[in-house]
């Protein structure tokens with residue numbers, strides 16, 4: 001079987017030119033890092049995802065959109081290993097994934113945020129972001145407890161990394177505040193910080209703007225674009241706010257009733273009749 005990444009790489013010379021013609025930023029977007037191939041996921045009698053394929057390219061912002069129940073969160077859960085699809089393949093950085101658990105996938109450089117914030121509400125911003133470093137910690141709890149030389153040095157490195165993220169996300173003023181006391185928009189930002197603490201290569205964001213006011217959305221958009229720009233992080237984003245998707249995504253895959261109905265640039269999907277019908281609720285055959 002042909003390797004999907006190798007196959008896709010063949011197209012790279014022409015891809016940059018195509019991208020430019022389609023209004024994408026060719027300097028940022030590189031080769032395929034993840035290939036989702038013919039994924040089908042069922043929960044008992046419910047088929048949440050039906051034979052879906054798409055790719056994710058290095059450095060791009062890839063949006064997954066679709067009406068409620070379309071299968072977006074399920075897809076994200078397949079990508080980060082929470083769900084194991086009955087059919088299909090996931091290829092990441094040239095290797096086919098087989099039966100990996102979420103923590104192993106996290107160690108490969110895939111981090112995510114959740115639709116409903118999943119922070120430790122009683123812990124401070126600083127400590128919550130620190131938990132994001134767990135996948136990067138080498139020394140076990142005994143070393144930490146002993147506060148022995150190597151563990152101490154490692155702890156200092158982790159603290160420095162966390163402080164950089166706190167600066168980057170402009171949340172110095174709440175570093176000692178328990179996150180349960182923070183307004184919703186700031187909690188979402190802390191959750192982004194925790195995901196960034198893992199220094200992900202691929203960052204999965206499940207509705208990062210949900211429940212935010214206009215100003216908070218603008219801030220979050222800016223941080224997502226900055227993460228992408230400054231760290232070169234590839235981002236997969238589920239979002240209901242079409243304005244946001246059209247503004248920040250390089251490419252958009254559209255799901256409806258568990259199937260892929262469109263895939264292309266924001267302009268391409270915006271004018272796609274299947275997409276318009278899906279959002280207007282035109283009944284299916």
Ligand SMILES: Nc1ncnc2c1ncn2[C@@H]1O[C@H](COP(=O)(O)OP(=O)(O)OP(=O)(O)O)[C@@H](O)[C@H]1O
Pocket residue numbers: 043046047048066067068069070071072073074075
């Ligand atoms: N754990 C589960 N058990 C059973 N059915 C599930 C489960 N998770 C999702 N589903 C079903 O799979 C389908 C797709 O759900 P999913 O949450 O992935 O959609 P979504 O596009 O993320 O929706 P929303 O925009 O409302 O969050 C739905 O019919 C849903 O009821």
